[in-house]
Amino acid sequence: MSGLPESFAAIEGVEPARLELDGVSKSYGETTVLDRVSLTVARGEFVALVGPSGCGKSTLLKMVAGLEFPDAGHVRIAGTDVTDVRAADRDVAMVLQSYALYPHLTARQNLALPLVMRRLTGRQRLPFVGRFLPGTRAQLAAIGADVEKAGRALKIDHLLDRKPAAMSGGQRQRVALGRAMVRDPRLFLMDEPLSNLDASLRVHTRAEIVDLHKALGATTVYVTHDQEEALGMADRVAILHRGRLLQVASPEIVYRDPSRIEVASFIGSPSIGLIEAVIDDRGRAIVFDRPIAEGFAAQAGATVRVGIRPEHLRIGGHDDAILPARLDRTEFLGADALAHLRLPDGAPIVAKATPEIYRGFVPGPVGLAWNAADLLVFDAAGDRLRPRFDAATVTAERAHV
Ligand SMILES: Nc1ncnc2c1ncn2[C@@H]1O[C@H](COP(=O)(O)OP(=O)(O)O)[C@@H](O)[C@H]1O
Ligand SMILES: [Mg+2]
Structure with missing residues (x-):
């Protein structure tokens, strides 16, 4: 890991825990x-829980933290059923979107507080008299050393004597992360910790959290509504939609091989294009009287939705076109460019490529093409429909436009 002087794990040596939601x-x-x-997070794993706003992410995380209790089902941490155990007894740390630092305490005091609460007895914490009780001084010295260590690891050592008001958003959030990590929790929960940061700081802090996770090895559940953040950071991505977990898999799998239409739509930016088609008696998906995909076992007459990612949509001449379309405009994004297109029925669809490819493109009629193997097809219920044979070997009948 880059730049981490020492592992936090050395602080208290708590084992990361396996988490089971059942x-x-x-x-x-x-x-x-x-x-x-139902979701199992392995010891030391980093799982991103992702989904649109209001889908239940925070509620689920609160169940794990012990801040909310389920109506049914079980939560197990390290094999122990903690469903009814309150937050304080779960040894779980949580970082929220708002920094939740104590404004009247310095960063050092904010970091030390959870350790003071945990390591000192109520009597040892008493003002003035507490520090004359046996063991208090040694404990405070150890806490001070651990806070210094955390400060160096998070590169906030120069901020330790500042109060939150004198720090930037990113610095405050790092202190909040440090406060959670210094406890060396068995389980680390983060609820949209970066959403208050501006874009460049978000990308930077993303990398820092991943680095810290590598160093700590803490089992982590990271909640975000930002699919890019989830794909970039997590070992596995869990997609929650309207309170249901739709798919849990590696970033590559959820992107390339989504099991449900909601997963395909949510993951990827710009969103996957979806074209409604009808299956004919030869198992082909027909749209605008043209076969655009084939090999489906669905019943003739069944409606399907054919998904095509922007980067898989090719804009070309009319000769090799699978579908005719109209180019409205291209949009320059730097490394990428987008082409905003309309299908024959006027429905919008977006293609993505490098700016060079779209250079000189003018609005007007174009032909669209793609590789059959790149299509993601879903049945009317939204489940993935896979071709019976390798669609890549099948040549779609070409449209003449
Ligand atoms: N305490 C509550 N009482 C009533 N409804 C709630 C409560 N907490 C959350 N909700 C509702 O539950 C849904 C999921 O909320 P939440 O878990 O915060 O979603 P997310 O974090 O994915 O945006 C939302 O519709 C929200 O309004
Ligand atoms: Mg939330």
Whole structure:
């Protein structure tokens, strides 16, 4: 790991824990917020829990922290059922979107507080008299050393004597991370910790959190609504949609091989294009009277949605076109460029490529093409529909436009 002087694990030597959620459900009144969520996070694993705002991410994280309790199901930490155990007894650290630092304490005092609360007895914590009790001085010295160590690891040692008001957002959030980490928790929970930071700081702090995770080896559940953050940071990504866990897999798998249409739509930016098609009696997906994919076992007449990622959509001449379209405009994004297109029915679809490829493109009629193997097809219920044979070997009938 880059730049970490020493591992936090040395501080207290707590073992990272395995986390198991087993059929966790939660309703508020009539509203089901979580519906039988089951998820296992291995010891030391970094799982990103991702989904649109309001899908239940924070509620799920609070169940793990012991700040909310499920109506049904179980939460186990290191094999122990903690479903009804309160937060203070779970040895779990949580970092929230808002920094939640004590404004009247310095960074050093903010970092030391959880250790003081944990390592000193109530009597040892008494003002003035406490420090004359046996062991207090040694404990405070050890806490001071651990705080220094955490400060160096998080590169906030120069800020330790500042109060939150004298720090930037990124610095405050690093102190908040440090305060959670200095405890060396068995389980580390983060709820959108970067969403208050500006874009460049977000990317930078993302890398720092990943580095820290590597150094600490703490089992981590990281909540975000930002799919890019989830893909970039996590060992595995868990996609939550309307209180249901749709898929849990590596970043590559959720991107390339989504099991549900909601996963395909949520992961990837710009979003996957979806074209509604009907299966004919030869198992082909037909749209605008043209076959655009084939090899499907679905019943003739069934409606499917054919998904194509922007980077897989090629804009070309009319000769090799699978579908005719209209180019509205191109958009320069630096390393990438987007082409905003319309299908024959006027529905928008986006293609992505390098700016060089779109140079000189003018609005007007174009032809669209793709490789059949890159298509992601879903049935009317949103489940993935896979071709019966390797679609890549099949040549789609070419449209003449
Ligand atoms: N204490 C509560 N009482 C009633 N509804 C709640 C409560 N907490 C959350 N909700 C509802 O549960 C849903 C999920 O919320 P939340 O877990 O905060 O979503 P997320 O973190 O994914 O944005 C939302 O519709 C929210 O309004
Ligand atoms: Mg939330």
